[in-house]
Each structure stands twice: as structure tokens, then as C-alpha cells.
Amino acid sequence: MSETLRPETNEQLLDAVKWATAEKSPLEIVAMGSKRAFGRPMQTAATLDMSGLSRIKVYEPAELFMTAAAGASMSDVTQALEEAGQQLSFEPPDLGPLLGDEAGKGSIGGVVATNIAGPRRIKEGAARDHVLGFNAVSGRGEVFKSGGTVVKNVTGFDLSKLMAGSFGTLAVMSEVTLKTLPAPEKTQTILISWKADGIYAHAAMSAMAKALGSPHDVSAAAHLPAAVAKRSRVDYVAGAAGAVTAVRVEGPEPSVKHRTETLIKELKLFGDIEELHTSNSKTFWREVRDVQAFVGRDDLPVVWRLSVPPMSGSHTAIDLLEELRGEVMYDWGGGLIWLGLASEAADANADFIRNTVARVGGHATLVRASAASRSNVPVFQPLSSAEQMVTEKINEGFDPNGVLNPGRMYQGI
Amino acid sequence: MLMPKPDESVMARREELADALRAIVPGEGVIDGAEDLKAYDCDGLMAYKQPPLIVVLPETTEQVSEVLKYCHREKVKIVPRGAGTGLSGGALPLADGITLGLSKFKKILEIDYENRCVVTQPGVTNLGITDAVQHAGFYYAPDPSSQIACSIGGNVAENSGGVHCLKYGLTTNNVLGVEMVLMNGEIIRLGGKHLDSGGLDLLGVINGSEGLLGIITEVTVRILRKPETAKALLIGFPTMVDAGNCVADVIAAGVIPGGMELMDKPTIHATEDFVHAGYPMDVDALMIVELDGPDAEVEYLVAKVEEIAKKSNASYLRISEDDEERMRFWSGRKNAFPAIGRISPDYICVDGTIPRKKLAEVLQRMEGISEKHGLRVANVFHAGDGNLHPLILFDANNPGELETAEKVCADILTLCVEVGGVLSGEHGIGVEKRDLMGTMFTEDDMKQQQRVKCAFDPEHLLNPGKVYPELHRCAELGKMHVHHGKLPFPDIPRF
Numbered sequence: 001m002s003e004t005l006r007p008e009t010n011e012q013l014l015d016a017v018k019w020a021t022a023e024k025s026p027l028e029i030v031a032m033g034s035k036r037a038f039g040r041p042m043q044t045a046a047t048l049d050m051s052g053l054s055r056i057k058v059y060e061p062a063e064l065f066m067t068a069a070a071g072a073s074m075s076d077v078t079q080a081l082e083e084a085g086q087q088l089s090f091e092p093p094d095l096g097p098l099l100g101d102e103a104g105k106g107s108i109g110g111v112v113a114t115n116i117a118g119p120r121r122i123k124e125g126a127a128r129d130h131v132l133g134f135n136a137v138s139g140r141g142e143v144f145k146s147g148g149t150v151v152k153n154v155t156g157f158d159l160s161k162l163m164a165g166s167f168g169t170l171a172v173m174s175e176v177t178l179k180t181l182p183a184p185e186k187t188q189t190i191l192i193s194w195k196a197d198g199i200y201a202h203a204a205m206s207a208m209a210k211a212l213g214s215p216h217d218v219s220a221a222a223h224l225p226a227a228v229a230k231r232s233r234v235d236y237v238a239g240a241a242g243a244v245t246a247v248r249v250e251g252p253e254p255s256v257k258h259r260t261e262t263l264i265k266e267l268k269l270f271g272d273i274e275e276l277h278t279s280n281s282k283t284f285w286r287e288v289r290d291v292q293a294f295v296g297r298d299d300l301p302v303v304w305r306l307s308v309p310p311m312s313g314s315h316t317a318i319d320l321l322e323e324l325r326g327e328v329m330y331d332w333g334g335g336l337i338w339l340g341l342a343s344e345a346a347d348a349n350a351d352f353i354r355n356t357v358a359r360v361g362g363h364a365t366l367v368r369a370s371a372a373s374r375s376n377v378p379v380f381q382p383l384s385s386a387e388q389m390v391t392e393k394i395n396e397g398f399d400p401n402g403v404l405n406p407g408r409m410y411q412g413i
Numbered sequence: 414m415l416m417p418k419p420d421e422s423v424m425a426r427r428e429e430l431a432d433a434l435r436a437i438v439p440g441e442g443v444i445d446g447a448e449d450l451k452a453y454d455c456d457g458l459m460a461y462k463q464p465p466l467i468v469v470l471p472e473t474t475e476q477v478s479e480v481l482k483y484c485h486r487e488k489v490k491i492v493p494r495g496a497g498t499g500l501s502g503g504a505l506p507l508a509d510g511i512t513l514g515l516s517k518f519k520k521i522l523e524i525d526y527e528n529r530c531v532v533t534q535p536g537v538t539n540l541g542i543t544d545a546v547q548h549a550g551f552y553y554a555p556d557p558s559s560q561i562a563c564s565i566g567g568n569v570a571e572n573s574g575g576v577h578c579l580k581y582g583l584t585t586n587n588v589l590g591v592e593m594v595l596m597n598g599e600i601i602r603l604g605g606k607h608l609d610s611g612g613l614d615l616l617g618v619i620n621g622s623e624g625l626l627g628i629i630t631e632v633t634v635r636i637l638r639k640p641e642t643a644k645a646l647l648i649g650f651p652t653m654v655d656a657g658n659c660v661a662d663v664i665a666a667g668v669i670p671g672g673m674e675l676m677d678k679p680t681i682h683a684t685e686d687f688v689h690a691g692y693p694m695d696v697d698a699l700m701i702v703e704l705d706g707p708d709a710e711v712e713y714l715v716a717k718v719e720e721i722a723k724k725s726n727a728s729y730l731r732i733s734e735d736d737e738e739r740m741r742f743w744s745g746r747k748n749a750f751p752a753i754g755r756i757s758p759d760y761i762c763v764d765g766t767i768p769r770k771k772l773a774e775v776l777q778r779m780e781g782i783s784e785k786h787g788l789r790v791a792n793v794f795h796a797g798d799g800n801l802h803p804l805i806l807f808d809a810n811n812p813g814e815l816e817t818a819e820k821v822c823a824d825i826l827t828l829c830v831e832v833g834g835v836l837s838g839e840h841g842i843g844v845e846k847r848d849l850m851g852t853m854f855t856e857d858d859m860k861q862q863q864r865v866k867c868a869f870d871p872e873h874l875l876n877p878g879k880v881y882p883e884l885h886r887c888a889e890l891g892k893m894h895v896h897h898g899k900l901p902f903p904d905i906p907r908f
Contacts, residue, residue, distance in 0.1 A: 062665045063768050129586045144861040150766040152800045152838035154572045154621045157862045161617020182667030209527045215641045255710030309606035311527045363611025381611025386601040390868050397864030
């Protein structure tokens with residue numbers, strides 16, 4: 001059993017990392033542990049538990065930012081935002097359940113470290129686009145910061161981008177500053193129900209492209225094939241008896257009403273139209289955001305996340321499903337494919353999946369699989385030689401002794 | 414402004430280097446005549462001038478790669494240059510360096526409406542992208558004031574903003590991918606038509622890296638559908654404090670305008686005299702709030718902002734009736750810099766960001782700075798995101814005035830940092846603010862940033878002397894200072 005260090009002050013955090021650096025003793029960084037199974041499994045001598053650094057330090061709704069200790073729980077963050085009528089516009093998913101953990105865990109540091117984003121990604125960006133600044137301890141055992149609390153900032157390299165999605169391999173963030181934005185007054189979803197599955201997926205990509213290319217300011221577009229749609233807790237979706245495409249409109253009430261009406265006129269040629277109002281809308285998009293259709297599914301042991309050009313979504317997925325048994329669902333207007341596989345091949349079908357994605361351009365991440373698969377198969381998209389060189393050297397600059405989440409992203413880095 | 418000491422042995426090889434470059438870039442693409450080089454001796458920051466050793470204007474990625482490979486081998490420095498409109502001296506040449514201009518990369522390579530993106534060469538202007546797609550109802554959102562001239566490659570290098578970035582983000586939020594050549598000549602592709610990175614977000618750190626990490630040879634940007642409607646409110650206030658409160662109240666009410674600009678009295682008068690935009694002359698602060706989006710939303714938000722403005726003591730309020738009037742509201746603001754140019758022989762445009770709530774305080778203290786140094790300051794702001802552009806008026810013909818203006822600039826930027834803001838909102842650090850980096854960052858902060866530089870260009874051949882006040886050798890930066898034996902930190906809770 002490895003040792004756990006649980007700092008409660010920034011000084012203790014610095015001490016812990018300095019110790020690890022001096023002893024070349026690798027640390028696994030966790031807060032709530034909800035995404036611990038995301039990435040390659042690691043063997044570390046000690047665990048750095050960030051849950052003791054959990055305070056929301058500054059929240060100024062009028063300045064549109066929040067600074068929180070990295071271990072702040074997403075439930076605390078969300079509650080504070082809701083009380084002020086604001087939100088993190090990138091709609092951070094709760095991936096815990098998908099990864100076999102319980103719902104409602106997750107920390108702000110974990111959200112940033114994994115650079116995840118929900119359905120609003122297409123309009124508002126990912127975690128990377130909302131991190132305004134951070135304080136951290138590098139693997140060198142040095143405190144450093146980057147960015148600030150303001151949105152417009154070109155002062156030195158934008159290390160916030162680098163930290164977002166680095167899975168704790170570069171530095172341990174002690175606190176992060178995120179952009180906060182007003183939550184929309186109203187949410188409405190337009191559902192298109194298709195009469196059959198399969199080739200209709202191509203038409204669904206076109207329907208989503210039409211909505212997203214319209215001036216109606218669509219904030220999300222997802223397509224659920226029949227097998228996924230029937231698992232929804234929203235009756236209209238589950239009862240559609242076929243595939244469902246959903247388009248979301250948010251904003252002030254009169255605007256939402258007007259845009260919904262116009263969009264319905266433009267989309268009804270694709271299929272039967274149904275509307276979801278605020279409460280059903282919220283339930284539905286939370287399901288999409290958290291990939292709930294694949295949660296608790298022993299029949300889908302492996303889950304991949306594919307990022308491709310939106311219009312290539314259906315072709316990519318259909319090519320994959322011709323060879324592999326499983327299910328898909330599409331978010332981001334077709335640009336995000338969640339692929340669940342019915343069996344766990346030795347390489348989790350990585351080569352086939354990545355070759356298929358390579359034909360259209362994009363990347364594939366192995367999100368859910370056994371620890372054995374995650375250590376044998378490159379979990380993250382393999383790098384080109386130039387990317388590899390730069391990635392290794394960046395890592396070396398932040399964490400030369402490889403003490404922070406070593407091997408979490410790539411073997412040996 | 415102290416630049417790294419030129420290497421005379423490199424300068425002595427000008428002819429040999431030019432010949433070698435001509436073997437890579439044939440024709441007129443290599444410039445080494447003293448007169449011709451003068452055209453490249455500065456960028457938009459004209460206070461500093463230095464002709465480059467040679468200018469090379471390649472036309473293909475392969476040529477860029479070969480030039481860099483050659484310079485890497487010969488240890489010759491490179492200064493990348495887009496359209497040369499940058500305001501922080503990022504493209505200021507080096508006496509012993511080659512300026513590599515991307516002005517021949519002028520083609521838009523692909524327009525993909527279904528995936529809502531454009532693939533373009535870096536020399537295409539910012540406005541050129543919008544021009545290419547607007548017939549189909551699309552546009553490229555970031556809109557720096559220089560958009561008619563500045564290049565998209567330069568926008569990536571500086572992470573350019575504009576009046577619309579409060580709602581639509583900066584360059585970094587609108588770039589999907591780049592092709593880039595590393596200093597060793599290696600070509601790297603990051604991102605594409607898909608979202609996010611499969612590994613570390615290298616694309617994210619390229620944006621705003623001011624030409625220190627690589628030379629961008631292709632850019633993929635996302636394009637957006639043009640909003641149905643845009644309306645502007647022109648709002649005058651008796652005091653800047655009232656205007657500042659109005660800005661805060663609009664945001665607090667949950668409204669994120671497409672643009673929210675503020676001008677002070679000297680600017681209002683200078684612009685009105687210049688373009689006759691119909692601005693009220695009896696106000697101390699004038700604000701333009703633009704709301705864009707679907708018709709129904711714009712109507713609703715205009716009413717909301719109007720109500721807030723009245724509560725904030727607005728003494729003048731006019732809502733644009735049509736696009737012509739909206740453009741007239743903007744004409745003054747967009748011509749603020751040339752308008753100031755008419756009332757002052759020279760000016761420095763400062764660029765800092767502050768928390769919105771500090772607006773009134775900063776303005777007041779800026780008056781003090783202006784009085785102390787005896788130079789006038791006129792102010793325009795992107796009020797919505799706290800980005801200030803004070804214009805320091807001076808006459809370079811008066812001995813010592815440039816230096817005084819630089820002091821005013823430094824004092825204002827230091828003030829920005831002091832109240833919780835940053836040194837640059839959108840113009841970058843370049844050489845202009847390089848020596849102020851220490852007001853915002855510790856030595857360790859800057860060293861960590863420079864270690865990223867070392868991953869891309871360990872020999873500091875690419876744009877040295879910019880952004881960071883001190884060039885640390887990468888070998889030095891890589892060293893670890895570890896204190897062994899200080900164990901086991903008994904006060905850390907363990908389990």
C-alpha cells in the first residue's frame with residue numbers, strides 16, 4: 001500500500017512535491033478520484049491527495065471569474081455559480097460514472113487537468129478556453145504562475161493552455177482561475193426523430209450542420225442512434241422509437257422562442273419535430289454530456305472518444321461499426337463520437353480505430369478499458385515525431401525527474 | 414531598448430548568407446540591399462528601428478523549412494514577420510538576424526462551410542478571411558483594429574483580440590489548427606478541422622507566443638454565421654465613474670454585448686472634430702454598446718441595456734435605427750487613433766488589461782501620472798473586458814519627450830498590474846513591455862515559461878530579445894536545484 005500525502009496548505013503542497021523531487025519518488029495526483037481510471041495506469045510510491053486544498057478563494061460574478069483551490073469539488077463550484085446565476089460555459093461533464101465511479105464527484109483541478117467539455121464545446125470552447133490563470137508547483141519543486149483573472153491577456157506564453165489537458169504530468173496546480181459567464185435564462189431543445197437508423201446518420205450530420213451554420217446561435221447539437229435514444233430518461237427521446245437528433249437553443253425567453261420557431265421550420269424537412277422545454281432539456285443534455293447511455297454497461301466494456309471534423313462523424317462511425325460490434329453516439333454536431341465496444345480485444349482495436357480516424361483527421365482517446373488494456377494500448381493519440389520531441393522536452397522542462405503522474409499520458413513521459 | 418549584442422562574425426557573412434538563401438528562395442525573395450532593407454526596419458511600433466541583416470520572403474513551407482534548417486546549422490537568428498502591423502515590436506529586426514517575412518503566403522487554401530472552417534496561408538489578412546466567406550453569410554470573429562492590414566499568422570503569434578472578443582473570444586479560441594516549421598526545419602501540424610488535442614495542447618501555447626516558438630505556414634480557423642442583426646447604443650455619461658458603473662451593471666445583469674467600448678473626453682472631442690460622428694460634446698464619457706444576435710434577442714437586450722444606462726445616470730442615449738447609423742457610431746471609435754494623430758505629432762498606444770471594477774480608480778490615477786510627467790493622455794477602452802488603450806501624446810522633436818512618454822507608459826502598465834490586471838491585453842510584450850515582465854512575474858515564473866521555449870528552440874535562434882528581459886541558456890534552465898535530506902515533512906497529513 002503506497003503512502004498518501006494530503007497537504008492542507010500551499011506550503012505543505014510545496015513540501016510534498018519537493019520531497020518527491022528530491023527522492024525521485026513519483027506521485028499520483030488525485031483530488032476526488034473520479035477520473036482516476038482515465039489515462040494509463042501508474043505505479044507510484046505515493047499519492048498526493050489534493051482534496052485538502054478545496055476552498056473557493058475568490059468569486060466575483062461581476063468580474064466574471066472564480067479562483068478556486070484545485071481540489072475544490074465541482075459540486076461546491078457548481079452551487080456557488082448557480083447561486084449567482086452563472087455557469088462554466090464549457091459545461092464540464094461528470095465522467096465519474098462512465099469510468100465506474102459514483103456521480104457528483106470531481107474537482108475543478110481534475111476538470112482542467114483533463115480538459116473535458118460538454119455539448120457547449122462547439123460554441124463556447126473547452127476547459128482550455130476558460131482557464132484564465134493558475135498557480136502551481138512544478139516537478140522541479142518550484143512555485144510558479146501564469147495568466148491572471150482577466151480574459152484579455154497576452155503576457156508571456158499561455159501556460160494555462162498547456163496545463164489544461166496535461167493530466168497532471170507537468171505540474172500540480174494549487175489554484176485555478178476560470179472564466180464564469182451568465183447562465184442562460186431559458187433553454188429549449190428541438191428533437192428530430194428519424195424513422196429508421198443507419199444511413200440516416202448521414203442526414204443527421206447535415207441537419208446538425210444546417211442548424212449550426214444558421215444565425216440562430218445553436219449551443220449544442222447531438223445525434224443519438226436508436227439504441228442510445230431508447231435509454232434516455234426523457235420520455236420524448238426514449239419513446240421516439242428510432243434515432244433522435246437534438247439541437248439546443250439558449251438565451252433570453254423571447255429570443256429562444258423566436259429561434260426555436262424558425263429552426264423548426266428549417267429542420268422539419270428532416271423528420272418529425274418535438275420540443276423539449278427547460279427541465280427536460282436540462283436532463284437530456286446532462287445525459288449527453290456525461291455519456292449516460294454507456295454508464296454501467298457491462299456489455300460495453302470499452303469506450304473510445306473520437307474527435308473528428310463534424311461532417312465526417314457519421315462516415316467514421318459507420319466505417320467503424322461495420323467491423324466492430326458496439327454502439328456510438330454523436331455530440332458536437334458530429335465532431336465528437338463516443339464509441340462503446342461490445343468486447344475487449346487485446347489492443348482495444350486501437351490501430352483500426354486510429355487508422356479510420358486518420359482518414360478524416362482527428363484523434364482517438366481510450367477512455368474506458370481494463371487497466372491491462374490501458375497500459376498496453378496508447379490511451380492518447382500517438383504523436384508524430386516532431387510532436388513527440390516537443391512533448392518530451394516540455395515535460396522535461398516542468399518535471400525533469402518524472403515525479404508527477406509519470407506515464408499517465410505516454411509511456412516514459 | 415537594449416537588444417542582445419549583435420554577433421559581428423555573422424554580420425560579416427552577409428553576402429555568403431544571402432547567396433545561400435538565394436539558392437533556397439530564388440528570384441526576388443532575398444533582399445540585402447541597404448536601401449531595400451530600410452522598408453523592414455520596424456513594425457507598427459515605430460519608436461524603435463533597426464534594419465535587418467537580410468530579408469527573406471519564401472513562398473512555400475518547404476522553403477521556410479530549408480531556410481530554417483540552414484540558419485539552424487549556421488547559428489543565424491531569425492525574426493518572423495507577418496504584415497508588420499504589430500504594436501509591441503515583436504517583428505523588430507536584429508542587426509545580425511534574418512527577417513523572414515510571410516507576405517507571399519497569400520492564398521486561402523480551403524473554405525469548408527459544412528465544417529465551418531477556413532484553411533488559409535498565414536499572410537492572408539484578418540479581413541481577407543471574412544471577405545472570402547461573407548457572401549455565404551459567414552465571418553471570422555476576432556477583429557483587431559488593424560484587421561484590414563494585419564495577417565492571420567500575425568494574429569496567431571500575438572493572440573489578437575478586437576472589439577468583439579468579450580463575446581466571441583480571442584484568436585486562440587478561434588484557431589483550430591496550424592502547420593508550423595520549427596527552428597530545426599522540422600514541419601509540425603497541430604490540430605485541424607476537429608476540436609482539441611489528443612495530447613498536450615501545443616496549439617494553445619503557440620497562440621500568443623510572439624514568434625518565439627516556430628514559423629506558422631498554415632492556419633485553420635473557425636468561421637461563424639453572421640448574426641441576424643446588430644444594434645448599437647451610444648450612451649453619454651456626466652462622469653467616468655457613472656460609465657464604469659454602467660459597464661459593471663450590464664455584465665452583472667447577465668448581458669454579454671458583442672462590443673462595449675468607452676472613450677474619455679479628449680478622445681470624444683478629437684474624434685468628433687475628425688469624423689463628425691455626431692457624438693455629444695457635453696459628456697465626460699461616451700460608451701458604445703453593440704448587441705448582436707437574432708432579431709428578437711437584440712430588441713430584448715437593447716431595452717435591458719437602455720434601462721441600466723438610465724439608472725447609471727446616462728445623460729445622452731441614442732439607439733441606432735439602421736446599419737448606417739450603427740456604423741456612424743463606430744466611425745469615431747474606429748478612427749480614434751488617427752484622430753489623436755491630428756492633435757498630437759506623436760503618440761504611444763498603451764495596451765493593458767484591468768479588472769472592470771477598477772476602471773474609475775485607474776482613470777483617476779492615470780490623470781495623476783499624466784500630470785506628474787506633463788504629457789496628455791487620451792483614453793479608449795474595450796470596456797467590456799477591461800482592456801485599456803491609453804494614448805500618450807508627445808512630440809518626438811522635443812528632446813527627451815519620447816523617453817518621458819515611455820515612462821508614462823511604464824507607469825500606467827505598472828498600475829494595471831498593481832490593481833490586478835496584466836501588461837498586455839492584445840498587443841503582446843515584444844520589446845515594448847519586455848522589461849516590465851518582472852512587475853507581473855517572478856524569476857521562477859519566467860524561467861518556467863522559457864523552458865517551454867527551450868523545447869522548441871533550445872539555442873534561442875528564433876526572435877531572441879523579445880518578450881523575456883533576460884535570456885537564460887537552456888542548459889542553465891534545465892538544471893535542478895534539489896535539497897536532499899529535508900525529510901520527511903512531518904507536518905503534512907499522511908495516511
